């Protein structure tokens with residue numbers, strides 16, 4: 001039997017209307033996977049959907065179970081079923097990119113701008129161990145546009161020009177994709193420039209929220225018989241970009257990204273080798289985009305100027321062999337990811353001031369897995385797998401100079417002494433850590449007589465601590481983008497998180513409608529969470545900083561606690577007639593501590609999206625109601641503030657004005673509703689329109705247009 005996977009993902013029929021159109025166009029590229037008895041319907045693709053933002057992470061708001069923690073216009077952190085950040089494995093064209101920013105200013109989806117995005121896929125529910133090394137919270141995959149091979153041996157020129165604009169911040173994007181290809185060779189190039197001013201909301205502007213970014217890609221693909229090969233290089237240059245939810249703003253992010261893949265695709269086996277690397281350099285400050293620190297009773301504002309230089313390097317590989325059998329397949333793989341981070345904080349007004357925030361910390365993982373997909377009988381399918389990861393982490397000794405003027409007494413001397421005590425404590429602790437983590441999952445599917453498929457799954461997933469959670473030695477807000485306003489210290493001796501999860505699901509669909517509910521329960525032992533610091537030096541240090549007007553007192557320290565997550569998400573559509581479809585996405589998640597009575601921080605409010613999609617002759621349109629409930633289940637530990645519910649209306653339309661030229665227009669928040677975005681944290685920059693440390697507002701009405709010309 002020859003069962004071949006045509007593509008990585010199967011898009012369920014209830015995906016967005018625009019993605020349906022795109023899917024119809026891309027029918028050859030995206031096909032349903034049918035391994036006998038196993039229907040892989042836990043994935044949704046949004047292919048090039050109609051969203052005005054430059055940030056791909058915003059697309060997650062349109063997917064079941066998913067959302068985005070927004071810290072800036074180019075700084076969206078993926079959330080899935082109440083977990084976010086490093087708990088979610090994000091792959092960009094297969095590569096894992098650990099950004100340079102210790103506060104995740106360049107979260108992974110920063111490296112897949114909307115203008116070059118082809119698709120964004122989430123795995124619904126339990127993630128197969130083959131998808132990535134650490135998939136405790138979920139799996140998101142962004143694919144960038146790569147062009148198509150030609151039909152014959154003659155080279156043909158093709159491409160896509162893409163431009164757009166929006167009113168909420170005067171944002172524009174201009175990009176071009178070009179390819180020269182025949183049936184064997186495909187050369188491609190891409191260039192993009194995008195920028196925006198500060199965002200408007202009904203009560204004023206979010207400052208700073210401007211951004212500017214450039215991106216250049218060059219790539220080559222080869223295919224011949226069973227062999228295919230790709231090689232891609234991308235350069236990302238992010239310039240000024242405000243992140244008002246964080247203590248600093250982006251001055252630059254300069255990244256070189258490389259990836260390559262070889263596939264040998266024979267009749268009964270597929271052999272894949274992937275390599276990736278990235279080199280990311282980042283500068284941020286607290287004075288160049290926002291109002292700089294002001295003089296106060298405690299001294300000159302210039303002494304509180306901070307700039308931060310941070311770099312990361314990533315190297316990754318994956319080698320997989322898929323062996324097809326009569327009843328399914330075996331998949332064997334080994335993979336590695338090696339990341340190194342460095343971060344140094346200085347003050348431009350005091351040359352000797354220095355905090356070696358992260359000193360050559362490394363986080364290296366080597367993993368191996370076996371996965372099996374099998375048809376147990378004509379109706380029942382089983383997917384199961386096991387993975388072992390060996391994690392090695394380490395840090396060089398750290399130091400700081402907080403007394404740059406060499407004063408003999410006073411605050412700088414005391415602070416410098418405390419920093420010295422903290423660095424000595426840190427340097428004397430067990431900096432080298434290794435964890436052996438075992439993941440496993442199993443998932444049964446059962447097709448009934450009718451139109452239904454039932455799923456039941458269970459998994460054990462692990463995650464070793466992030467480098468911030470282990471190696472943040474001095475109370476700072478460098479927390480991977482938590483943006484709760486608290487300062488934190490890490491703990492090298494933290495244990496890995498271990499999650500046990502069960503999931504129940506149903507896909508029911510017929511010609512008229514489809515409904516795809518999932519219910520889940522995830523119990524996490526050793527969940528890593530900030531708890532009140534017990535280190536008196538850290539507590540005193542933070543208090544002294546707070547007295548100077550820098551940060552809050554009472555720092556947290558990353559600790560192993562116990563937590564649980566549960567809830568459900570439902571994706572559904574109903575065809576009212578040939579041209580009108582009603583669709584809905586419902587998300588409910590609860591995230592709680594088990595060791596004390598508290599909720600977890602920054603968890604998506606319950607929300608319901610209801611839309612009507614119309615498909616006419618040569619055009620289509622949608623009207624969408626987005627409804628968020630109050631979020632009163634807040635994390636007291638993180639001083640979290642509740643938010644009230646809100647409803648927004650979005651409209652959009654799309655038509656082809658000439659052969660290959662598509663125009664899309666739309667309005668987000670059509671009624672200019674004033675609301676607070678629970679997942680956008682708090683304002684941290686001086687702004688006459690938004691009080692400091694108060695909830696960040698949602699955006700005002702945004703009219704946008706986009707033109708795409710395929711040639």
Ligand SMILES: [Cu+2]
Nearest residue numbers: 101102105284
């Ligand atoms: Cu940064």
